[in-house]
Amino acid sequence: MNAFLTELGKNLATRWATALALPAALFVAVVVVAVALGPSHALDFNLLWTRVTTVSTGPALVWAAAVFLAATAVVGLAVTALGGVVIAAWGATGTGVGRPFVALRHRRWRRATAKADAAVKAALADRSDRRAKSNARRAVLRRNAISEIEPACPTWAGDRLLSVDDRVSRGTGLDLTTMWPRLWLVLPDAARTEVTTVQERCASAARTPVWGLAYLAVGVYWWPALVSGVWALLVSRRRIRRAVGVYADLVEASIDLYARDVANQLGFELTGRLTPAIGEQLTEVLQKRPR
Structure with a gap:
């Protein structure tokens, strides 16, 4: 891996x-709009147009473009x-900061595995029961959605x-x-x-x-x-x-x-x-x- x-x-x-x-x-454009409008005029696009036009000509436009590209x-x-x-x-491994996340995923996986095993056994006990087969497939998919193997990563x-x-x-x-x-x-x-x-x-x-x-x-x-x-x-x-x-x-x-x-x-x-x-x-x- x-x-x-x-x-x-x-x-x-x-x-x-x-x-x-x-x-x-x-993203930089969104930040510019946020700074230009502020929280009190969040959707005031007339104000935005007014402030944008103030830097749309002359040296201010060149500097604004340079700053925008650099940002x-x-x-x-x-x-x-x-x-x-x-x-x-x-x-990451299951040590240090990742340990509680691995432990949480491991507990969920063990519970899902127990349910999947029980559902598969029920389906095998009566192979003609379509509902049991459907439940077994869903249980296996739920377990695999957590992990296909015993969790070792967070x-x-x-x-x-x-x-x-x-x-x-x-x-x-x-x-x-x-x-x-x-x-x-x-x-x-x-x-x-x-x-x-x-x-x-x-x-x-x-x-x-x-x-x-x-x-x-x-x-x-x-x-x-x-x-x-x-x-x-x-x-x-x-x-x-x-x-x-x-x-x-x-x-x-x-x-x-x-x-x-x-x-x-x-x-x-x-x-x-x-x-x-x-x-x-x-x-x-x-x-x-x-x-």
Whole structure:
């Protein structure tokens, strides 16, 4: 998971001009409007027009444009850095500050798992009972909405990435962190492009709660900004789950389709499927561990 989070962090630090220029400019514009109108004239657009026209000509316009562009750059860089903090929080462990969040998620997961197990047993006891089968499916989905594996991270996103590591390890015997850089070198261009695109979506999703909090901060002074802040925070959870879920699926699919290519290039000459026994041998070779 650390390798994947590192890749996401790199995508946060690149291409920010295209990804953040527009939202950063919009945020700076909202701040300008908030300062120009103040809380007592929050929606007085006639007053806004009057104050804007005072700097629409002459040297004042040049200085205003320069300050606006500089502020946009600063905001974009700040949101980039804070988005990296959000991504780092996905992979935090259950120690220190993250411990109570992991404990809370673990309790919820255990309760949901007990209900899912009971529902599945009831469905298996009477296979002709469609209602029991439907209840079992819903119970399993509710458990997986918390985490597909026993929670070890304070966030769903972290555990979702860990679940890929767990599934790959159990299914193929590979260590995903060790395998991924080698796999990346053999992926075809189309697969690389797809993974990179989803990485950028994850980075964008990680910035959504940052924008939400930023607008809420402005909303303390100028209440219309609260609407944007609340909306961004509400959609951030869904955006993060969707992007990270697709990213995890793509990583696992890349292993399924191309791990044999790495093995063959290292001399294993596989003609069948990659078994856990072969995967463990391949991991030993990649980690340069002595036998």
